[in-house]
Amino acid sequence: MxxxxxxRIVALGVASxxxxxxxxxxxGSTSGSGAAACAPSDGKVELSFTSxxxxxxKVVDLWNAENPNIxxxxxxxxxxxxxxxxxxxxxxxxxxxxxxxQIEYDAxxxxxxxxxxxxxxxxxxxxxxxxxxxxxxxxxxxxGEDNAVYGIPQDTGPMAMYYRKxxxxxxGIPVPTTWDEYATAAAAIRQQGGYITNFPQNDVNWxxxxxxxxxxxxFDSSTGSWKVSxxxxxxxxxxxxxxxxxxxxxxxxxxxWTDEWNNAYNTGSDWTWISAVWGANSxxxxxxxxxxxxxxxxxxxxxxxxxxxxxxxxxxxxxxKGSKHPYEAAQFALWLNTSDEALTALNKEANxxxxxxxxxxxxxxxxxVPFYGDQKIYDVFAKASSQVNPDFTWGPTMTQTYADVxxxxxxxxxxxxxxxxxxxxxxxxxxxxxxxxSIPVVQ
Amino acid sequence: xxxxxxxESRPVLxxxxxxxxxxxxxxxxxxxLLFLAPFGVLFxxxxxxxxxxxxxQSLLVVQRDGTFGPPVExxxxxxxxxxxxxxxxxxxSVGRVLLFGVVQVPxxxxxxxxxxxxxxxxxxxxxxxxxxxxxxxxxxPGVIAAIMWGYLYSPxxxxxxxxxxxxxxxxxxxVLWAIANVVTWxxxxxxxxxxxxxxxxxxxxxxxxxxLDGASQLQIALRIKIPLVVPAITLTAIFSIxxxxxxxxxxxVFRSFTSSVSSTFTPNMAVYATSAVPNVNLAAAMSVVxxxxxxxxxxxxxxxxxxxxxx
Numbered sequence: 001m002x003x004x005x006x007x008r009i010v011a012l013g014v015a016s017x018x019x020x021x022x023x024x025x026x027x028g029s030t031s032g033s034g035a036a037a038c039a040p041s042d043g044k045v046e047l048s049f050t051s052x053x054x055x056x057x058k059v060v061d062l063w064n065a066e067n068p069n070i071x072x073x074x075x076x077x078x079x080x081x082x083x084x085x086x087x088x089x090x091x092x093x094x095x096x097x098x099x100x101x102q103i104e105y106d107a108x109x110x111x112x113x114x115x116x117x118x119x120x121x122x123x124x125x126x127x128x129x130x131x132x133x134x135x136x137x138x139x140x141x142x143x144g145e146d147n148a149v150y151g152i153p154q155d156t157g158p159m160a161m162y163y164r165k166x167x168x169x170x171x172g173i174p175v176p177t178t179w180d181e182y183a184t185a186a187a188a189i190r191q192q193g194g195y196i197t198n199f200p201q202n203d204v205n206w207x208x209x210x211x212x213x214x215x216x217x218x219f220d221s222s223t224g225s226w227k228v229s230x231x232x233x234x235x236x237x238x239x240x241x242x243x244x245x246x247x248x249x250x251x252x253x254x255x256x257w258t259d260e261w262n263n264a265y266n267t268g269s270d271w272t273w274i275s276a277v278w279g280a281n282s283x284x285x286x287x288x289x290x291x292x293x294x295x296x297x298x299x300x301x302x303x304x305x306x307x308x309x310x311x312x313x314x315x316x317x318x319x320x321k322g323s324k325h326p327y328e329a330a331q332f333a334l335w336l337n338t339s340d341e342a343l344t345a346l347n348k349e350a351n352x353x354x355x356x357x358x359x360x361x362x363x364x365x366x367x368x369v370p371f372y373g374d375q376k377i378y379d380v381f382a383k384a385s386s387q388v389n390p391d392f393t394w395g396p397t398m399t400q401t402y403a404d405v406x407x408x409x410x411x412x413x414x415x416x417x418x419x420x421x422x423x424x425x426x427x428x429x430x431x432x433x434x435x436x437x438s439i440p441v442v443q
Numbered sequence: 444x445x446x447x448x449x450x451e452s453r454p455v456l457x458x459x460x461x462x463x464x465x466x467x468x469x470x471x472x473x474x475x476l477l478f479l480a481p482f483g484v485l486f487x488x489x490x491x492x493x494x495x496x497x498x499x500q501s502l503l504v505v506q507r508d509g510t511f512g513p514p515v516e517x518x519x520x521x522x523x524x525x526x527x528x529x530x531x532x533x534x535x536s537v538g539r540v541l542l543f544g545v546v547q548v549p550x551x552x553x554x555x556x557x558x559x560x561x562x563x564x565x566x567x568x569x570x571x572x573x574x575x576x577x578x579x580x581x582x583x584p585g586v587i588a589a590i591m592w593g594y595l596y597s598p599x600x601x602x603x604x605x606x607x608x609x610x611x612x613x614x615x616x617x618v619l620w621a622i623a624n625v626v627t628w629x630x631x632x633x634x635x636x637x638x639x640x641x642x643x644x645x646x647x648x649x650x651x652x653x654x655l656d657g658a659s660q661l662q663i664a665l666r667i668k669i670p671l672v673v674p675a676i677t678l679t680a681i682f683s684i685x686x687x688x689x690x691x692x693x694x695x696v697f698r699s700f701t702s703s704v705s706s707t708f709t710p711n712m713a714v715y716a717t718s719a720v721p722n723v724n725l726a727a728a729m730s731v732v733x734x735x736x737x738x739x740x741x742x743x744x745x746x747x748x749x750x751x752x753x754x
Contacts, residue, residue, distance in 0.1 A: 081719075085719070086718070086719050086721070089721045093723075109511075112511050113507075113510075113511060113514070114514060114721065115513035115514060143511075201702040202698075202702075221510045221511075224509065224510060225510060226510060253702065255699065255700070255701065255702055257699075258699055258700065259594075259600060260597055260598075260599055260600055260700075263599060263600060264599075396510075396511075397720055399719050399720060399721075400716075400719075400720040400722075403706040403716050403719075404706075406706065407705040407706055407707065409702070410615075410702040410703065410704075410705055411615070411705075413702045414614065414615035414702065414703055415615070416615070433720060433722065436505075436526065436722055436725060437505050437507070437514065437720075437722065438504070438505050438506045438507050438514075439507065439510070440509065440510065
């Protein structure tokens with residue numbers, strides 16, 4: 001019959017297409033980890049760099065003006081989990097990834113597992129710069145290994161508590177210093193008609209920052225295979241705490257990073273935000289009507305008198321697999337993240353908080369901030385930065401872990417299950433995702 | 444919803460079969476090939492090749508050694524398909540869009556049919572205006588429509604806070620129907636236009652004959668117009684089934700308005716989330732299963748309606 005014949009031809013076409021693509025990509029990746037030799041290239045070098053920091057092009061212009069032989073082109077994209085990581089993975093597979101990419105600390109293991117990073121330990125000046133960086137950030141980019149550097153730390157996100165000083169004073173509610181006091185304040189604020197904060201369903205990395213503060217761990221790879229511990233006692237403690245606030249109706253359910261959320265801060269409906277240093281910018285741009293009413297205090301503690309801080313976010317500049325100029329890329333990454341010139345520009349453009357020890361005393365960080373009643377807020381964060389537990393390990397499929405835990409958190413806000421249940425589900429799905437990628441797991 | 448399948452579905456629905464007896468000699472074979480070549484090349488490059496590549500990817504599994512061993516893709520047979528069938532989230536999402544389709548598609552097509560019949564009725568004035576007015580929502584891109592409705596539903600930012608503050612349109616129990624409303628709003632006009640153009644093609648002698656027999660406008664609509672536009676309704680139904688299974692933009696946009704839409708809310712979102720892991724092999728297998736299911740359902744619906752027509 002006519003139809004079947006043409007269908008046969010189509011089928012033949014598909015089959016040959018499969019065969020062709022099969023031949024084309026059966027090569028696979030050959031090189032593994034291990035630092036290869038890192039030599040400078042001859043002549044003029046052009047590098048590409050993908051980042052989502054607003055205004056990064058102006059900072060790179062400074063480098064281009066001083067280094068005519070190493071010219072860097074900037075591409076900007078959405079934030080990492082919002083699409084840029086996906087692009088990176090696709091580009092790495094296709095062999096046309098940019099030379100340099102912005103990668104958050106929590107995504108570095110994922111990129112290493114996918115063989116997407118160049119080890120730049122043997123590039124000049126890289127290993128020597130270890131002492132310049134805040135200890136825990138160096139651990140993140142080296143995975144605690146010798147002779148391994150998979151990125152140059154860029155910024156950090158030490159956490160503190162942003163709060164509406166004026167509202168707390170007017171209501172006569174003491175500013176909480178422990179999590180118990182925070183819960184008490186939450187009830188008092190609810191009686192005033194406000195909420196102490198919202199529970200951000202999708203910011204699972206925020207939740208991880210709280211677990212980090214509580215001295216918990218979610219992953220461990222030191223034994224040669226991955227141990228997943230989303231349900232560790234510390235993690236469960238944090239989950240139960242927020243579960244109580246949610247069950248009591250003491251925190252709002254407005255999703256973070258939405259207009260509704262900005263509106264809640266702008267109209268004084270939400271009173272505090274436990275957040276990272278870069279959050280200073282989010283409040284001032286999202287709630288402009290409240291200028292001068294905010295202040296920053298250290299994170300509430302689990303035990304009165306303790307001094308522990310969590311960390312939320314922070315990025316590194318990594319040299320992606322396949323870069324033909326790892327030496328030049330490494331030199332640019334070092335300049336971008338250690339020179340006073342670049343760090344000052346990054347802070348002015350995007351409020352980035354340096355990952356270097358010296359960077360914390362930059363002149364731009366010494367001033368009072370008008371939005372926060374001229375408080376020297378960076379002093380609070382500098383102190384918090386020194387109180388972050390230096391050992392925190394991220395898993396190799398954080399995009400998946402975040403998505404699955406966030407789905408569970410969403411159900412909790414919808415009235416089904418508990419945060420602990422969500423962590424348990426996240427734990428199971430993470431283990432399944434690791435097994436699906438043949439990543440060794442111990443239960 | 445997508446209309447990309449338009450080109451493929453149309454020939455199947457053509458009512459008249461070509462005469463088979465005297466097959467004319469084909470002239471200008473080279474010219475025909477030349478004119479077909481642009482389509483053929485683009486079709487192969489951007490349709491067959493990606494599908495073939497997805498099928499190929501779905502047959503691979505990843506192997507590695509140690510915590511940070513580099514991944515090596517090897518042939519894994521149907522391993523990924525087994526994983527798809529064991530993936531509860533994926534099947535939950537399929538169930539969700541099926542429920543969505545069973546309710547939303549008939550409601551939407553019912554609206555579209557009623558609007559088309561009204562436009563075609565001789566009793567209605569201002570046809571041009573209404574035809575355009577009904578169609579305008581389709582000119583709004585799906586994402587923009589979803590954002591607009593997201594704000595309308597929003598409990599604090601909506602212009603109708605008196606309503607949205609007391610009834611949660613974006614609650615986990617209701618969000619699916621909030622999305623159904625957006626989809627219906629966008630696509631009613633589009634489907635109406637397909638049915639309406641089919642109504643315009645009905646010869647006026649039939650109406651004259653019906654009037655002479657004493658049929659009222661309502662009887663003409665029920666007994667003559669609707670039976671004659673059944674092929675058009677079938678076509679819109681198939682587009683709608685395909686579009687429902689491929690639902691992506693509206694729920695994805697709603698994720699920024701509510702916590703009720705999970706990352707695996709619809710099958711396409713589950714595929715997207717899986718590919719972001721990145722687990723492209725499993726995502727490819729999911730895509731193939733979804734495509735086959737879509738094909739099977741569209742085909743089954745077509746067979747079902749044809750058999751009814753023949754009976």
